Amino acid sequence: MIVPSKLHPLWYSGYLPVYFFISSIIAGMAMVIFEHMIVERFLHDKIDEEHQIESNNVALGFGKAASFLMAGYLMIQLIGIAIDNDWKYLGTWWGLWYLLEMVGFVALPAFFFAVGVRERNIKLIQWTSFWTVFGIVLNRFNISLVAFNWQLPLNQRYFPSWMEIMTTIFIITIGVVIFKFIAMRMPILHVHPDYPDDH
Amino acid sequence: MEPDYNTLQKFMTHTKGIAYLLIAVALVALPLFWRFLTGRDNKKQTF
Numbered sequence: 001m002i003v004p005s006k007l008h009p010l011w012y013s014g015y016l017p018v019y020f021f022i023s024s025i026i027a028g029m030a031m032v033i034f035e036h037m038i039v040e041r042f043l044h045d046k047i048d049e050e051h052q053i054e055s056n057n058v059a060l061g062f063g064k065a066a067s068f069l070m071a072g073y074l075m076i077q078l079i080g081i082a083i084d085n086d087w088k089y090l091g092t093w094w095g096l097w098y099l100l101e102m103v104g105f106v107a108l109p110a111f112f113f114a115v116g117v118r119e120r121n122i123k124l125i126q127w128t129s130f131w132t133v134f135g136i137v138l139n140r141f142n143i144s145l146v147a148f149n150w151q152l153p154l155n156q157r158y159f160p161s162w163m164e165i166m167t168t169i170f171i172i173t174i175g176v177v178i179f180k181f182i183a184m185r186m187p188i189l190h191v192h193p194d195y196p197d198d199h
Numbered sequence: 200m201e202p203d204y205n206t207l208q209k210f211m212t213h214t215k216g217i218a219y220l221l222i223a224v225a226l227v228a229l230p231l232f233w234r235f236l237t238g239r240d241n242k243k244q245t246f
Contacts, residue, residue, distance in 0.1 A: 064237070071228075082221055083215070
């Protein structure tokens with residue numbers, strides 16, 4: 001909100017907090033579907049049948065919600081461009097990059113989520129969730145790195161140092177390790193045999 | 200070529216006008232997309 005002159009006009013809007021809020025909801029739902037895809041691949045022996053059925057229903061429900069939210073997100077992005085009269089930037093290289101983000105990582109995943117929900121194709125929904133998560137990461141990088149201080153020459157712009165990159169990798173690794181530690185030892189993905197009716 | 204806006208009111212009339220048109224498009228497009236999204240859902244029995 002405090003960077004209207006630093007961030008490229010296509011990414012900056014008075015609605016920026018709303019964009020972040022809506023896209024974080026989409027990211028959350030896509031991440032839940034994606035997380036199950038990973039768990040299914042690497043911890044499949046821990047998943048019982050009930051969890052599997054419930055997870056498929058969650059994928060269908062969240063896929064549907066994410067698809068519709070992404071369509072809405074696309075509309076408010078368009079309205080943001082109209083309010084600030086930023087149409088002229090769409091014809092530039094920045095505009096192409098912005099359109100790639102909006103079409104390639106919002107509109108297309110929304111469509112494929114919708115097709116996946118219609119066809120009840122869990123695999124398609126799962127792969128689309130990975131695509132969506134990647135799109136959200138791209139959006140955050142665009143706002144914080146690529147389109148930030150866009151008028152400055154490259155050598156004067158911020159790029160994280162190797163220590164910052166390593167810290168990020170460390171935090172993500174810790175998260176994955178802790179999740180795996182818990183999922184391997186506690187009844188997260190299956191019902192505990194001693195307490196079958198306790199939830 | 201960008202049109203010149205001599206006053207804030209002209210600018211706002213132009214941009215708000217387009218925004219309102221887009222909102223009208225959204226009000227038509229989003230329900231249609233919702234119909235596409237839920238087109239194959241099992242119909243709920245309401246009786």
